[in-house]
Amino acid sequence: MAPKIFIDGEHGTTGLQIRTRMAGRRDVELLSIPEAERRNAAMREDMLNSADIAILCLPDDASKEAVQMVSANNNVRVIDTSTAFRVNPGWAYGFAEMDKEQAGKIASARFVANPGCYPTGAVGLIRPLRAAGILPDGYPVTVNAVSGYTGGGKQLIAQMENPDHPDAISAPHFLYGLPLTHKHVPEMTVHGLLDRAPIFSPSVGKFAQGMIVQVPLHLGDLAEGTTMESIHAALVAHYTGQDIVTVVPLAESKALPRVNAVELEGKDTMKLFVFGTPGGSQVNLVALLDNLGKGASGAAVQNMDLMLAS
Ligand SMILES: NC(=O)C1=CN([C@@H]2O[C@H](COP(=O)(O)OP(=O)(O)OC[C@H]3O[C@@H](n4cnc5c(N)ncnc54)[C@H](OP(=O)(O)O)[C@@H]3O)[C@@H](O)[C@H]2O)C=CC1
Ligand SMILES: CC(=O)N[C@@H](CCC(=O)OP(=O)(O)O)C(=O)O
Incomplete structure (x- = not known):
């Protein structure tokens, strides 16, 4: 079964560009909510918890809220594009080329902070x-x-x-x-x-x-x-x-x-x-x-x- 990816904030600038890059990919299943429901917390929580990987393309506060929504669900891995977790030692910093070991750290991480x-x-x-x-x-x-x-x-x-x-x-x-x-x-x-x-x-x-x-x-x-x-x-x-x-x-x-x-x-x-x-x-x-x-x-x-x- 193809891994499920949910882009929270998929209708924003970063989210849209991730969607464009994923268009036509058959190795993943994209979960989506309609644009009009983008701030519907119950729908987001449901999608977040149905995903194998959630990619957060939200302002910092909304990202923190989304991480709370999946914190007890070990099946969901998270990539956050906001500033919220980039210097948090519990998160892998998502700059794969920054060190020889970094790509491996990202690959095995549950939580990845995408760089600014x-x-x-x-x-x-x-x-x-x-x-x-x-x-x-x-x-x-x-x-x-x-x-x-x-x-x-x-x-x-x-x-x-x-x-x-x-x-x-x-x-x-x-x-x-x-x-x-x-x-x-x-x-x-x-x-x-x-x-x-x-x-x-x-x-x-x-x-x-x-x-x-x-x-x-x-x-x-x-x-x-x-x-x-x-x-x-x-x-x-x-x-x-x-x-x-x-x-x-x-x-x-x-x-x-x-x-x-x-x-x-x-x-x-x-x-x-x-x-x-x-x-x-x-x-x-x-x-x-x-x-x-x-x-x-x-x-x-x-x-x-x-x-x-x-
Ligand atoms: N743009 C860039 O070049 C870069 C952006 N980033 C980071 O990526 C993240 C997204 O930024 P960007 O795409 O530029 O921002 P946008 O404002 O373009 O998009 C943000 C999206 O998140 C939605 N949103 C805002 N608040 C909530 C909420 N409480 N619940 C659900 N959805 C919400 C917005 O909806 P609505 O339209 O209703 O506001 C919008 O669709 C930010 O943390 C930003 O700092 C990181 C690197 C570069
Ligand atoms: C031109 C402009 O306004 N740029 C943003 C940074 C964009 C970015 O890297 O986003 P993060 O918020 O995720 O760090 C700023 O200066 O706040």
């Missing part, structure tokens, strides 16, 4: 350098990023796409998270293996799907002898053996005049770049992804497949 879009890029760049001893304790890491506006879900999509919306946003690019307390900072700190919280400055551009995450570094403040080439080599070594996270060759990066935020739109992969001048004193590490691909729905389906294979 920005942390996917930031952790993807930072963690290998911490693990290799290149990024020392106390380094003042900064993370600057731009996201497609679908990252803000249905509400931000309406504000960006509908000029008649009462809170319409006309800016082609805006900074937010200005108090520097974005909800992704704890996740970047914990899974980036940082001992000091990074300064995180997010922004949104007038494009639907895509993301650039930047981590600029001063080489002189890293482990002795660190160069642009040794950072690149550490990233290559970390991501060898899989094909979802690609480290772009230095010669290829050097030839690029610009990085296009929407290059990976619709794809579930992530590209990492090391920019700078050979022999120079600074580098800029860049992650390129689709906020709804490797940053959300693509990662959720990847995690579901790992769990189904176990």
Whole structure:
């Protein structure tokens, strides 16, 4: 019998994209409730408890409520796409490429926390350098990023796409998270293996799907002898053996005049770049992804497949 999958929040931005990715799959049975009943708690509870894997695509509070609904039912495994459980030690962090053991941890977990879009890029760049001893304790890491506006879900999509919306946003690019307390900072700190919280400055551009995450570094403040080439080599070594996270060759990066935020739109992969001048004193590490691909729905389906294979 095909395993049953229920996407709670299937009519939202992340849920819809998971459904699209699952369309035509015969190896799973999708459980569904009509859009008009999406907030019907009794129906959701029934579906959640009928599923082999429940994928939660809900705001944090609704996710916590859904987890309560299945907590006593050991037959249901959960993938949560919200921020609610990402630094909870009882949950496996759903970034399969972050360590060699992570895919196995996800595969055998009952509870998997899908990473945030920005942390996917930031952790993807930072963690290998911490693990290799290149990024020392106390380094003042900064993370600057731009996201497609679908990252803000249905509400931000309406504000960006509908000029008649009462809170319409006309800016082609805006900074937010200005108090520097974005909800992704704890996740970047914990899974980036940082001992000091990074300064995180997010922004949104007038494009639907895509993301650039930047981590600029001063080489002189890293482990002795660190160069642009040794950072690149550490990233290559970390991501060898899989094909979802690609480290772009230095010669290829050097030839690029610009990085296009929407290059990976619709794809579930992530590209990492090391920019700078050979022999120079600074580098800029860049992650390129689709906020709804490797940053959300693509990662959720990847995690579901790992769990189904176990
Ligand atoms: N968009 C993105 O790029 C990313 C999103 N995420 C996370 O994924 C989750 C979903 O976000 P996203 O898809 O963007 O959000 P959306 O607002 O687009 O969709 C959320 C869906 O959940 C429904 N919902 C809200 N509250 C409840 C409730 N109490 N009970 C049942 N259903 C409810 C909404 O219904 P209604 O229409 O009635 O509000 C809507 O269908 C969030 O936790 C978000 O942080 C993670 C990574 C990236
Ligand atoms: C553009 C935009 O608004 N992005 C969202 C993050 C999207 C994401 O990763 O979602 P989680 O809420 O699941 O972490 C934000 O900054 O809150």
